[in-house]
Amino acid sequence: MPLFRHRLLFAALLAGFPGMASLASPPPIVDTGIPGVTDAQLSPDWWIARVPDADRVVLDAPAIAALNDKLRRLDPSMHDIRHLPSSLTRDQVMVWIDKVSQRPARALFDAKGQSLPASAIDSILANDATNAIPSEVTPRYGMAVRRAPLRSHATDARVFTQPVDTDIDRFQESALFPGDPVVVVHSSADGRWVFAVSARYAAWTPAEAIAYGTTAQVFAHADATPFRVITGAAPHTVFTPEAPALSELQLDMGTRIPLDTSLSPGQPVNGQHPYTSWVLSLPVRDAQGALSFRPALLQRNQPSEADYLPLTRANVIRQAFRFLGERYGWGHDFNGRDCSGFVSDVYRSMGVQMPRNTGDQASSPGLSHTAYTPKDGHDARVAAAMALEVGDLVYIPGHVMMVIGKVDGQPYVIHDVGGISLRDGTTSLRRIKLNEVSVTPLLPLMFDKDTSFVDRMTSIVRIR
Known part of the structure; x- marks a missing residue:
């Protein structure tokens, strides 16, 4: 024009x-x-x-801390996972699950534009396995080890309200970021998904995206200093063949990540000298799902700060x-x-x-x-x-x-x-x-x- x-x-x-x-x-x-x-x-x-x-x-920082505390206390969509009881009732767990995992009320289509039959919905709901939730649930604390989707059901099937519009997946809810503390309260029937409660959202996430540790271990790392706050849109850690799980890991804006202070100055990190990068301490998951931490490099020319921005x-x-x-x-x-x-x-x-x-x-x-x-x-x-x-x-x-x-x-x-x-x-x-x-x-x-x-x-x- x-x-x-x-x-x-x-x-x-x-x-x-x-x-x-x-x-x-x-x-x-x-x-x-x-x-x-x-x-x-x-x-x-x-x-x-x-x-x-x-x-x-x-x-200022004290006023923001007070605002965050007010949100945790007053906003029902926020979750104070630091202070959950050691045992939850089935009803408490179902409140979280029912908020996102209702049976779809309208017709849905798959990625090929085909109408999703009722049998497919039944299968998805069966994998949520809500009938298997016991009367008493012991919450398991853990951390997200990568950016991971939060889904309304225990499935990676993408579904849409229009056969020609595949931009908005109606089972997609939100995301977890590396280092996010979570509480896992349920597992899917196939074991591939867990229902995770984070500070700001509760939904299904891939089981392999969560590493489990003690409450003290999880929050000691979440609160550790010194740290970096990611201020770029979505920078990535340095590529490293020595640690594939930490290679080119996406770190989204606002993510707070402790620095690894255990290494000697100049000690190589994943085959690379660290002087041009920040040495981050990131969560990793072993074959049994246990939480530990390993160093990874974030280039200093990628936007991050030593504290939250004013x-x-x-x-x-x-x-x-x-x-x-x-x-x-x-x-x-x-x-x-x-x-x-x-x-x-x-x-x-x-x-x-x-x-x-x-x-x-x-x-x-x-x-x-x-x-x-x-x-x-x-x-x-x-x-x-x-x-x-x-x-x-x-x-x-x-x-x-x-x-x-x-x-x-x-x-x-x-x-x-x-x-x-x-x-x-x-x-x-x-x-x-x-x-x-x-x-x-x-x-x-x-x-x-x-x-x-x-x-x-x-x-x-x-x-x-």
Whole structure:
């Protein structure tokens, strides 16, 4: 589309949305193919330069610790696995399992577009083996040894709600990261899956992704100092044929990993001198599933810090833009993340441990949020949108967006999104497929031809 048509389109979007035309002039001529977004706006520095006091600390470390404690105490989606009793009842375990492992209520399709028969669903549910859960369950503590999927059922079968759309696997829930402490409370009938409860989520994960140890061993390692916090999107450890389980291991943003302090200076690590890298201490699993720790190298030129980043507006923008262009991955699929995984991983790099899913984030009793109901009219919602600040999270059903600033008074967001719809100047909508972490204006985004994103807004969360 010629550049001048972008400006005309954005003006038409505002004119076609009552109450918006007077809010601001159209943004500058664009060159990205996305109305209202210029190439310059794809740099974090462009946005940071426009934020007053961008480096001012919004929450210091004690305030973040207090926020995390509040979330653990008040938010039912968070799990205080450090203080579980030594024995759990079947009913307690079933509460966790029932939350994610219900029988599908709608038709599903496999990766070839074929309808999934009831017999296949029956087989999957049988492998969950919930009828085999005893009346008393002894929780087993362990750690994730790699990035591993969290699934709604004990299966790696990918299922979809549309035969032609294989992006969103409806059995995919979330992910574990190397070093995540978990409590295992159940095993599948085939023994290949375990039901793991982590601090932020509970679901099925591959059995071979978990190494088991004592409670003291698990949390001593999780709390060990010194450590590195991963601040890049998804760096990898150094390739090493000497330790295949630790070779090119993906380490996602916000992961906290202790350093190995047991080695002598200059002692080779996995066949390599360590002076150009950080020597991490990572969990490994032996043939019997037991937990131990081995050193692995993370190159010093890969983004990591000796502590969580300060929670500043500049860092919120900078960290969000590290994911710009990453492929959308429902439930942390495709080695990526989805909209709620994206915002929670950004804040996790600054020490904030948010709930995993959009619904839990939007309504969490542990977070400061403003809720919106059908009683809130269009004008009130637009006024709220105009008052948004950098780092604010805007929720509509099933989606969350992070505010990064304003252009000519118009709020802009960065979000992990399948696509956006915009008015084309008539009654029709123009659909743009994105399928990635993207920068867009907020106000022109439409849910359907009659309803904007702002009119669908359910909550604004402010991490303060």
